[in-house]
Amino acid sequence: MMDTxxxxxxxxxxxxxVALIEYHNRRYWxxxxxxxxxxxxxxxxxxxxxxxxxxxxxxxxxAPAVAGxxxxxxxxxxxxxDKAYSLEEVLKWADKYARTPDEPLLVEPKYDGISAGYDxxxxxxxxxxxxxxxxxxxxxxxxxxxxxxRGPLDRPVxxxxxxxxxxxxxxxxxxxxxxxxxxxxSRNAVAGIMGLKEIDEMIAQKAKITLVDxxxxxxxxxxxxxxxxxxxxxxxxxxxxxxxDGVVLKLADTAYEASLGSTAHHxxxxxxxxxTNIRRTTKLLDVEWSFGKNCLTPVAHLEPVxxxxxxxxxxxxxxxxxILELGIExxxxxxxxxxxxxxxYIVSSEPGAERRSPLIENCPCCGTGLVRRGPELCCPNPDxxxxxxxxxxxxxxNLGIERLGEPTLRKLMExxxxxxxxxxxxxxxxxxxxxxxxxxxxAANLIEEIQKARVVNDYQLxxxxxxxxxxANVAKVIFAHTDFAGLRKMNVEELSAIPGxxxxxxxxxxxxxxxxxxxxxxxLGAVKxxxxxxxxxxxxxxxxxxxxxxxxxxxxxxxxxxxxxxADDVNSHLSLLVAADVNDTSxxxxxxxxxxIRIVSLDGFLRELEGAxxxxxxxPPEGQLExxx
Ligand SMILES: NC(=O)c1ccc[n+]([C@@H]2O[C@H](COP(=O)([O-])OP(=O)(O)OC[C@H]3O[C@@H](n4cnc5c(N)ncnc54)[C@H](O)[C@@H]3O)[C@@H](O)[C@H]2O)c1
Ligand SMILES: [Zn+2]
Numbered sequence: 001m002m003d004t005x006x007x008x009x010x011x012x013x014x015x016x017x018v019a020l021i022e023y024h025n026r027r028y029w030x031x032x033x034x035x036x037x038x039x040x041x042x043x044x045x046x047x048x049x050x051x052x053x054x055x056x057x058x059x060x061x062x063a064p065a066v067a068g069x070x071x072x073x074x075x076x077x078x079x080x081x082d083k084a085y086s087l088e089e090v091l092k093w094a095d096k097y098a099r100t101p102d103e104p105l106l107v108e109p110k111y112d113g114i115s116a117g118y119d120x121x122x123x124x125x126x127x128x129x130x131x132x133x134x135x136x137x138x139x140x141x142x143x144x145x146x147x148x149x150r151g152p153l154d155r156p157v158x159x160x161x162x163x164x165x166x167x168x169x170x171x172x173x174x175x176x177x178x179x180x181x182x183x184x185x186s187r188n189a190v191a192g193i194m195g196l197k198e199i200d201e202m203i204a205q206k207a208k209i210t211l212v213d214x215x216x217x218x219x220x221x222x223x224x225x226x227x228x229x230x231x232x233x234x235x236x237x238x239x240x241x242x243x244x245d246g247v248v249l250k251l252a253d254t255a256y257e258a259s260l261g262s263t264a265h266h267x268x269x270x271x272x273x274x275x276t277n278i279r280r281t282t283k284l285l286d287v288e289w290s291f292g293k294n295c296l297t298p299v300a301h302l303e304p305v306x307x308x309x310x311x312x313x314x315x316x317x318x319x320x321x322x323i324l325e326l327g328i329e330x331x332x333x334x335x336x337x338x339x340x341x342x343x344x345y346i347v348s349s350e351p352g353a354e355r356r357s358p359l360i361e362n363c364p365c366c367g368t369g370l371v372r373r374g375p376e377l378c379c380p381n382p383d384x385x386x387x388x389x390x391x392x393x394x395x396x397x398n399l400g401i402e403r404l405g406e407p408t409l410r411k412l413m414e415x416x417x418x419x420x421x422x423x424x425x426x427x428x429x430x431x432x433x434x435x436x437x438x439x440x441x442x443a444a445n446l447i448e449e450i451q452k453a454r455v456v457n458d459y460q461l462x463x464x465x466x467x468x469x470x471x472a473n474v475a476k477v478i479f480a481h482t483d484f485a486g487l488r489k490m491n492v493e494e495l496s497a498i499p500g501x502x503x504x505x506x507x508x509x510x511x512x513x514x515x516x517x518x519x520x521x522x523x524l525g526a527v528k529x530x531x532x533x534x535x536x537x538x539x540x541x542x543x544x545x546x547x548x549x550x551x552x553x554x555x556x557x558x559x560x561x562x563x564x565x566x567a568d569d570v571n572s573h574l575s576l577l578v579a580a581d582v583n584d585t586s587x588x589x590x591x592x593x594x595x596x597i598r599i600v601s602l603d604g605f606l607r608e609l610e611g612a613x614x615x616x617x618x619x620p621p622e623g624q625l626e627x628x629x
Contacts, residue, residue: 068133113162146213287358321375546580
């Protein structure tokens with residue numbers, strides 16, 4: 001294979017171009033790990049268009065793999081967009097179709113996620129443009145945003161599935177995907193989450209996905225004004241809290257736009273201006289290992305470089321595995337990406353003339369030999385000061401104690417013998433006054449804040465134990481099934497049976513609850529616990545019977561996501577029996593009929609969950625469903 005990164009697109013032969021494009025398609029769409037910036041990829045596409053205008057690679061529409069329940073045929077194809085990389089190219093496109101210099105145009109954000117359509121009943125992805133993937137089951141996790149509305153997906157719409165920048169910062173940038181590593185950007189995270197088969201995994205990953213209507217933000221501009229307003233429009237769009245990789249321009253006269261028709265690849269009356277400056281190359285000056293609550297995170301120090309208006313000096317390298325995979329060393333030339341609001345990160349590297357390894361063997365704090373845990377490098381010393389500080393700071397955040405940041409915690413640990421959360425509750429105003437920078441009033445306020453946190457939700461306290469992958473949301477799921485005393489008695493098997501927990505979390509919980517048992521006793525003695533989670537019995541119960549297209553557990557989790565409790569047996573307390581085949585003669589069906597329990601078909605139940613009162617669809621050919629958009 002030729003060099004896949006350093007090529008001169010204009011000098012490649014046709015077979016070389018095709019091979020390179022196919023290679024990068026695979027990296028981008030199947031692996032979610034592009035090796036080159038989009039603009040470089042599009043250089044290849046342009047070269048191909050020059051050499052072989054009829055090549056089918058030019059018109060093929062791709063989509064990331066998602067876990068759906070079947071194919072959906074779009075009534076109107078969902079196409080891609082033609083691309084431009086400069087204002088000149090945009091103006092050239094507009095001049096071609098404008099009927100007068102004042103032709104009205106719409107300027108919209110180019111949302112960077114997965115294209116999807118909802119017809120009021122079925123949610124599907126773009127897929128290859130004609131056949132999409134049915135992802136209706138994921139509806140409960142998706143919120144619609146359109147002009148003046150944010151809420152459940154309750155109307156037909158075509159738009160982009162994205163993770164809002166604020167949600168990404170809060171939820172996803174720290175989440176580890178299956179098999180290690182974090183989601184590097186919002187687009188990868190949407191694709192990753194939508195690729196999960198089990199809805200409980202999505203819930204456990206706190207999936208929060210927004211379907212933005214393409215029309216939600218749309219500036220109307222005359223062609224004659226476009227050049228003058230261009231920079232201002234870009235700035236205004238960039239300030240919106242959505243991941244974007246460009247700007248979409250459309251002819252505003254929809255009838256005229258439609259009359260121009262489409263190529264097999266894109267509508268003629270629309271074009272995407274793609275940002276090209278989200279990736280820059282610079283030099284890796286050093287790697288600093290910063291402490292986290294469990295492990296060390298490598299942070300790259302860079303020769304300052306400007307990316308879309310911001311000077312970047314640091315970028316995350318995620319973890320040691322990522323460093324090894326990138327083959328990165330200090331002194332290398334690195335490509336840095338800053339997409340949306342995400343912490344800048346390094347995409348690739350080229351060896352520098354003088355290079356040295358960024359890896360370390362001993363803890364920079366306590367000198368203990370570091371160990372690998374999955375993709376991470378961790379200090380195994382339970383008394384390592386910096387690690388303890390991070391764990392305490394995380395616990396303080398979980399309890400929502402205000403005014404107690406890392407610098408103050410550091411001083412408290414250094415001067416007042418504080419080690420754990422429980423020690424904080426023992427602090428007196430005098431202890432705070434001893435620290436530099438505290439007056440009587442602020443010391444008293446801080447103590448008051450700390451004391452307030454003694455009344456605490458059980459899920460906050462569990463999250464404060466810093467057990468890997470057991471955050472507040474997962475803890476809430478657990479306490480919907482048990483309380484703290486119950487939890488401490490549960491074994492791996494019982495815990496794994498809780499939807500959304502699974503064997504790995506269950507093992508970590510059992511191991512850590514035992515390891516931290518003494519500390520936990522002390523902590524429980526110091527706080528007043530609130531058990532606010534709903535009792536499972538209060539929820540309507542549902543039982544499933546018969547052979548279903550997906551695993552039974554899948555439907556149970558879906559039901560649970562809608563507030564049902566799943567039941568294994570039919571008894572008089574059951575609210576609902578869902579049958580794959582209502583005409584079956586299973587004992588569950590007979591029993592339910594005898595007890596007068598409501599029985600519904602699986603399809604009927606799924607529709608109830610979606611809240612759509614649409615009539616039973618006619619059986620479509622080859623299991624394909626028609627999408628009415
Ligand atoms: N870097 C790589 O190695 C590599 C490899 C393959 C593909 N790619 C990138 O993927 C692109 C091809 O993907 P694509 O065909 O999905 O194109 P695209 O995603 O760049 O643009 C088309 C899509 O934009 C979306 N869109 C967002 N906002 C919109 C709005 N306001 N109005 C209408 N549509 C809107 C729609 O989903 C539409 O299908 C290439 O141009 C390239 O940039 C990169
Ligand atoms: Zn250490």
